[in-house]
Amino acid sequence: MSNVEAEPTEVQCGSGPADGIEVIEPRTVPLGGIRAMQVNRTLPTRDRSMVGAWCFADHYGPEPVSESGGMQVYPHPHTGLQTVSWLFEGEIEHRDSGGVHAMVLPGEMNLMSAGYGISHSEMSTERVTMLHGVQLWVALPDAVRNEPNGFQHYAPPAVPVVDASGVAVATLKVFTGTLGGSTADIVTATPLLGAEVIIEPNARVVLDVDVAFEHGVLLDTAALEVEGVAIGRSSMAYVGPGCEHLELVNPTDATARVILLGGEPFGEDIVMWWNFVGRDHDEIVAYREEWQARAERFGTVDGWTPEDWIPAPPLPNSRLKPRKRR
Template structure:
């Protein structure tokens, strides 16, 4: 999924509880701290509506990032959508767009999505099966709900890759976890380790991701690492986290220090999504669909994407800058362009094309927004 806002703010994401004042996305009153049953504080993050673009745009509810909090562990982005009537909104319709320095995680409760990426993968995203795309050095992909999907309900999450792995080779992993059930609840652990289950999907940093479906009045107590932060998204019905109410679409967050989490359903069935992980411990800049460590990285990646998609003229760093006529290519880079090059990569050693080659798609790629007028920089 792409962040399709045409004027995205710079997101300076720092480890710990609160982002600096410069972080401006989200609601000014987006956090309601509440005391939990075990004495810990549960932060309640309110979602905000974000259209995915177009006149019949499907709206998503975004709880991460926002002004009050930018990270839960390494998780830096959470969009929740549905149940969505595809006949009314058009469903998921996101043309080719880029990512760097992060991994995307798709989890569906209902419906199906076709995924195609520039690393050569084609996948069908289905309920109960996680799809994790490691963007690494750079990748592009498309996401379209299938023709047979009438209702779409799910979540798209990103987490920041740690510095040691953020330039890894792009790849895709799919996994269908076995359900774990007890008195009135069923869980599926799709990332990390929980309830005696361990996901085989590599994440490069300790993370947790799990779905819980709970009958009215059901309760589950989870043993969790004290060094991890955790968030619980109420994806259907109202769930209580440490005794604190988390309303539909909201995200309840518990800081490090807790060794047990208690989830409890009220008078209606609940679908909840648990995320968690070890704090990233690094400063990052998140702008549009890129996660970097400096202003210059973001500028370089945006330029490469715009030039490779044919939106902007090649600059001196690009191997396409051979004619020197100052004109954009006017189309996406294809294999013949790569084969015709004297130099196989960018001047700074990056592969070319950084965002890969792509199979034919009738829809044009999404152009990157304009850069902010001020220099982006991480702050402590």
């Protein structure tokens, strides 16, 4: 997915874990023009830039495609990151300059690694009436961020979670890392966790998690309590490192759905502006200039003409000054 903000802000993410729990409220961002689909963004924000290496989180839908036209994201570039597409409902057609043509389907994870550089498009198909899901980005560490681009697909099994009495209280689909005895068949550059968790009505779930990880709990449904802290739809609860168990309580009479993200605090400072992740102002400027010149770094996407692309927005008048993590 492209960050289509007209005036994207620069973001620096560095090391330095935070203690306790904080609630990150989303901001609404349009994907395009007047009738564009709206997404709720919780990462990055002014107060929280990353959760582990997860540096971007958009939650959208359920969105009637007839009202917004769905997802219509023309070829656009990325550097230094991985994109993770996860749908609850709908279908998206992915094409990238690495030659990959794949469908994004509910419950199946597509991970695209930009590495040195890539461009891609994401378009909801004509078969779709509703779109509902999340789009996530992962920052790549310096050791691998300039490697060739790549693509991985994984359809995780549904794994039940039972309480002490043997009653099923939740279902997991782990798309990166390990949780509840399920390990995703996905290679990541840093230790990560990504999972969809469906919690039964009025149920309490206690998950064993990595004590070295910080976690983000992104809620898709109406209400949830994370370690006793209440959050609402599209909000994210941040839990700092040092937690061996994570308690999730569904206080409603309907099933609750969350996306659980985790990872070791990212130990490198990065600058993120528009669709680029770099290390300083000058790198971002160079990436933008190369994209505007349609340089070889980003390749071309099959099925599109040279006129079909998203130009980069203008850079701010001052140098990009990264923000520090809390």
